[in-house]
Amino acid sequence: MSGFDKVVHSYEEALEGFTDNMTVMVGGFGLCGIPEGLIEQVYKMGCSGLTAISNNAGVDGFGLGKWLEKRQISTMIGSYVGENELFEKLLLSGEMEVILTPQGTLAEKIRAGGAGIPAFFTATGFGTQVAEGKETRNIDGRDYVLEPSLTADFALIKAWKADTMGNLIFNKTAMNFNPMMATAGKITVAEVEEIVEAGELDPNYIHTPGIYVQRVIKGNSFEKRIEQRTVRA
Amino acid sequence: MSGFDKVVHSYEEALEGFTDNMTVMVGGFGLCGIPEGLIEQVYKMGCSGLTAISNNAGVDGFGLGKWLEKRQISTMIGSYVGENELFEKLLLSGEMEVILTPQGTLAEKIRAGGAGIPAFFTATGFGTQVAEGKETRNIDGRDYVLEPSLTADFALIKAWKADTMGNLIFNKTAMNFNPMMATAGKITVAEVEEIVEAGELDPNYIHTPGIYVQRVIKGNSFEKRIEQRTVRA
Amino acid sequence: MALTREQIAMRVAQELEDGFYVNLGIGIPTLVANYIPEGVKVMLQSENGLLGMGQFPTEETIDPDLINAGKQTVTAVTGAAFFSSAESFAMIRGGHVDLTVLGAFEVDQEGNIASWMIPGKLVKGMGGAMDLVAGAENIIVTMTHANKHGVSKILKKCTLPLTGAQCIKRVITELALMEIKDGAFHLIERAPGVSVEEIQEKTEADLVVPDDVPEMKF
């Protein structure tokens, strides 16, 4: 078997080496584009003390909301609590450390982590709580905050299609944080809807080259729950 | 006509407002993926005192090599001189200021410029001439150099196909620096091989969204000169 | 008469120009899309990775992989593009979005805005709002002038944690359109039938009132 065959055949195998107290990135925006099966597996494994990096923390009872139920997360880095009541409760009570990070800064911190950039300046958050304790600097008349990058032991992401070598494509807005997280995990596991042979994805339109991806698993099924079902007449 | 129709019909129109002493980014790697017609037009216009940002400066007599002939560039920011004898001569004689920049740092400085990141740290160039006069910092045990970002008055890029709204796709390794430069020009002009109607490019596989592109021109013809023609038997 | 939410959106929509790329926040800003003036085309940017957001889908075309930043199912218009969150905020932070419309709890005469948390009570998170206020060249804040107890939200100094510092230049409320400059609000337009006195009364901030304050036109 080639060293480039990244396909694994069970969630156990997909998460081999995942343990308590790790830092884990989880792709998705709200419930859109989340690695449902991998999240479920970590829930089953019951690993705790996790530092979770994800834009949201799912909803009550679904997605990362399940990790919250079991108190698996000790530190949550994200941008939005939203309507997740348990998340808000854990935050307000101080039971879980929450590092609220502006969404664009979060995306860029993850990209930077994957790209070997240890820190960058951004205007976002200057003059707010986000800048407290951080270095600031005026560059060409504008104020900026220095933001360190983020990396993780595992990145759990969701893609639409993968080839066996780990090249990935995403579907529509289910892309969101997934491509950056793919680059920032020491071990990146992609849960996908379909696995095709190498060569079937057009090399000109690959969103995430396989070099970033260590394991690929075909998801058992995707519920793809919708948070705000809005339709026109 | 819609405000999103970016198509212009002459090189004059494509370069309206381009004047002496401007900063201009030019896409391409070697002679691959360069906006041949736009380069030719600037040559014809004879604008001088330019700060040119481009990985290479073409070859003698082709690409940016033509701007060198006319001494249109006062400052060149790039990573590689290569076999361009006139470039090397102008550099060694000091007739043209040359800011040699590591290729990855150059790419990232341009991306950062387009993304509103004024500066970032990178390990590249630490301990070398490149770091002279720049802030350095040890972060988590490793040494880094602070690099400011780059933007330009005009970005002249080459894409494969555009739709009328300025969405772009690139072909193979002719992509190179073009997508980042598209984001970093106050006015970005894309010279393309084919213009299609909006909607004909799959929204899932657009390399450069139209928001970055102000003008699109269909190139008259592309010579696509090859620097190293290597074939197997 | 104070403006309805729809009328606030209509007034904001008058600021749209043909060819604008626009990011509309949740709430009243979302309604702006319903009142785009005739002959004006805009492309809506949704920060979760979509340029060219369209209307809601039908039951038949609903797609869980196609949502907006409010997590609502949407469609994509002709000429749309999808991209990552990093690319999306590169657009925003890099100043490529022409206009951002967003809500607020409070704004003050220094151009500060508070919109993301009420300590001890409500924490929704800042989402993309901090990036939007830092990145967009051109921001319009839509909000109510005062709370239901009549307490002004147009302040000398914000009391809540800030979303952004010194970044807001224009505010449209149910009573007025105001600009912020030189450390004060300037009254530019008033809602039809609303008196300057009422606006002054509900404004805690320094308010510069010119001799003539025209009514908004719809």
Place this chain on the structure above:
Amino acid sequence: MALTREQIAMRVAQELEDGFYVNLGIGIPTLVANYIPEGVKVMLQSENGLLGMGQFPTEETIDPDLINAGKQTVTAVTGAAFFSSAESFAMIRGGHVDLTVLGAFEVDQEGNIASWMIPGKLVKGMGGAMDLVAGAENIIVTMTHANKHGVSKILKKCTLPLTGAQCIKRVITELALMEIKDGAFHLIERAPGVSVEEIQEKTEADLVVPDDVPEMKF
């Protein structure tokens, strides 16, 4: 006998492991692709935006839009991907490339490397070399041990402008395979038939020589 260029490439190729992503520089490093061991699959990264570089094209399949970092026309293998220069150097800088092989004018016992310019004489530019030496976890330098006048290029301290500081750990020349650690070169292998004395003679740097220095095997 000193190794030929091909033999240096062959020795480097023995360092390749199945599943490695590898960046090969111009010159001798390029030749490594010809000697990939049986049963080992590697993907070649070319920093101009290609992962999965293949062999040269035929006259019929030549494509000016498909070149490598040496500006040579190439092909792409099955499972390849194209991307921008920013993405390419994100891979390199971010440490995702498993092995980088590149040439040098000089290396020294602190792990410094000089490869991009000779002041007043030759300025080719650093291209991607500074990023590659800063980013790759695992670098092999291929070079000649001394110049044609017998002057060593394996130095106590580089004399030419550096490409990278304290980043080189392994060097393969026509005479020897050496590792750099604790401020000295360590002789690991010698070319078949080349004496330790000859290597010492042509090495200006501090050279640690163990009792037994095996010959390279091909």
